[in-house]
Amino acid sequence: MGASVAILRLPGLIDAHVHLREPGGEAKEDMTSGSAAALAGGVTLVLDMPNTTPPVVDGAMLARKQRLARQKALCDIGFYLGATGSNADEAASLAGQAVGLKIYLDQTYGPLRIQDLAALLAHFRAWPATRPIAVHAEGLMMAVAIGLARSFGRRLHLCHVSRAAEIALIRAAKESGAALTCEVTPHHLFLSQADARRLGPYGSMRPPLATAADVAALWANLEAVDCIATDHAPHTRAEKEGDSPPPGVPGLETMLPLLLTAVAEGRLTLERLVALTCIAPRRIFGLPDQPDTWVEVDPDARYTLSDEGLHTRCGWTPFAGMRVQGRVRRVILRGQTAFEDGQVRVRPGVGQVVGLRTRQC
Numbered sequence: 001m002g003a004s005v006a007i008l009r010l011p012g013l014i015d016a017h018v019h020l021r022e023p024g025g026e027a028k029e030d031m032t033s034g035s036a037a038a039l040a041g042g043v044t045l046v047l048d049m050p051n052t053t054p055p056v057v058d059g060a061m062l063a064r065k066q067r068l069a070r071q072k073a074l075c076d077i078g079f080y081l082g083a084t085g086s087n088a089d090e091a092a093s094l095a096g097q098a099v100g101l102k103i104y105l106d107q108t109y110g111p112l113r114i115q116d117l118a119a120l121l122a123h124f125r126a127w128p129a130t131r132p133i134a135v136h137a138e139g140l141m142m143a144v145a146i147g148l149a150r151s152f153g154r155r156l157h158l159c160h161v162s163r164a165a166e167i168a169l170i171r172a173a174k175e176s177g178a179a180l181t182c183e184v185t186p187h188h189l190f191l192s193q194a195d196a197r198r199l200g201p202y203g204s205m206r207p208p209l210a211t212a213a214d215v216a217a218l219w220a221n222l223e224a225v226d227c228i229a230t231d232h233a234p235h236t237r238a239e240k241e242g243d244s245p246p247p248g249v250p251g252l253e254t255m256l257p258l259l260l261t262a263v264a265e266g267r268l269t270l271e272r273l274v275a276l277t278c279i280a281p282r283r284i285f286g287l288p289d290q291p292d293t294w295v296e297v298d299p300d301a302r303y304t305l306s307d308e309g310l311h312t313r314c315g316w317t318p319f320a321g322m323r324v325q326g327r328v329r330r331v332i333l334r335g336q337t338a339f340e341d342g343q344v345r346v347r348p349g350v351g352q353v354v355g356l357r358t359r360q361c
Contacts, residue, residue: 005298007329011274012044012293014281015252017134017159017183017229020046020077022068024053029234029250029313032348035074036311037232037252039339042295042328044075045287045354046232046252047099050082051112057082059094066097066353073351074344075333076290080134082112088122099285099355100132100157105141108206108247124152132157132181132284138207142166146173149180157284158182160231162207164217171224181226181284184218186255187318189228191215199318201245205233208247219267227280230255234314250312254305254319260297260326287354292335301327309342 020034029037038046048065050056056065056079069077078099081091091101103123104113114120127133134157137145142158146169149156161167161182170182187205192212196203203209218225233248240246259277262268281287305319331339338346 006300008297008299010042010295010297011278012290012295012331012333013042013256013277014045014047014287015043015230015232015255016047016227016281016285017049017185018046018232018252019049019051019234019248021052021234022072023064027313028236028239031068031072031077032074033311033313034232034234034252035072035077035351036344037250038075039331039344040311040328040342041253042256042297042331043252044290044293044295044331044333044338045077046075047078047080047281047285050080050102051104051108055082055112056080057084057087057112058090062094062097069351069353070349072348074338074346074348076352076354078285078287078353078355083114083119083123084112085114085116085119088119088126091123092126092128095128095131097356098131099287100134101127103133103135103145105135105137105145106206108136120148124148124154127154129153129155131155131286134159136160136206139163139166142169146178146180150178156180160185160188160207160229161218161225162188162210162214164214167217167221167224171221174224181280182224183227183229184225185229185231186251186258187231187249189215189218190258190322191318195318201240202249202316202318204240204245204247205231205249206247222268222272225276226284228255228259228276229281232312234312236314237316249318250310250314250316253310253312254317256295256297256328257305257324257326258319258322260299261324264299264325285355290334292332294332295328296330296332298327298329299325301325303327311344
């Protein structure tokens with residue numbers, strides 16, 4: 001008889017920042033392959049970004065995404081609305097059907113970016129104060145976003161914080177009473193510019209990988225971080241190896257083993273891991289509980305991350321070759337085994353659409 005394996009039970013993780021690429025990018029990922037990757041990583045609820053083709057900027061497109069999710073999702077899913085230069089009123093009218101409004105203030109992959117102050121003011125005025133505004137805002141634009149949120153009394157969520165100066169600004173803003181939250185990605189916690197040089201186009205993302213000093217600053221100020229989200233943004237190998245490689249990396253399947261490794265190394269407590277990946281995102285975005293849902297992990301399993309056996313359609317990870325400790329063995333979603341020992345056990349459509357409200361306060 002072999003030695004028994006000590007299993008650790010965690011609540012289902014919530015990833016508040018993913019790009020499932022459907023519609024328009026199904027060669028990279030779709031809702032079924034992306035939600036399979038989520039389950040493989042112990043994630044039972046994802047929040048999908050609006051920069052698809054076409055983007056989610058109106059009621060018709062939001063309804064289309066909801067229909068796709070009900071047909072194809074293997075885990076629960078909520079959707080952001082995207083801000084444009086002319087949709088402030090319509091976006092606000094749809095706030096009860098979305099988990100938040102996403103505003104792109106810096107260069108990213110996709111068609112959504114606002115560079116006009118009047119349009120920004122319109123969104124901050126119109127969007128309900130009870131719902132978060134999530135922003136892609138780097139450097140100086142982060143200060144602009146914080147100033148706008150304070151001026152209009154809006155809840156601000158800062159996506160993929162990556163620089164020492166940014167986390168210092170966030171700490172100062174929080175200490176002065178600003179109603180803001182922020183997220184950090186695993187790739188900004190575990191990779192740096194040195195890895196970007198090694199990875200080439202496979203290490204290209206927005207924001208770019210930072211210096212070792214920036215990475216150290218994120219770890220040193222982790223108490224100022226509200227949640228960890230992957231910014232799962234898959235692209236095919238052909239795209240990454242083409243003449244104009246798009247930015248973005250997958251991350252759903254690797255977040256939990258990387259964080260469990262940090263726990264094993266004493267860099268993070270298990271309680272803080274749960275807060276960053278479940279409790280805080282549920283609070284920030286007003287997400288429902290998932291009854292009878294949990295993740296079973298072998299915390300002692302040691303292995304090397306690999307491109308082999310991934311569920312994401314793109315079939316690669318920037319973390320390939322890294323040694324980790326902690327493997328997802330089983331995922332239970334509403335009492336049903338959804339994933340077990342590397343295999344998805346449920347059919348498309350079992351996932352529920354979240355973030356819907358019958359009446360906006």
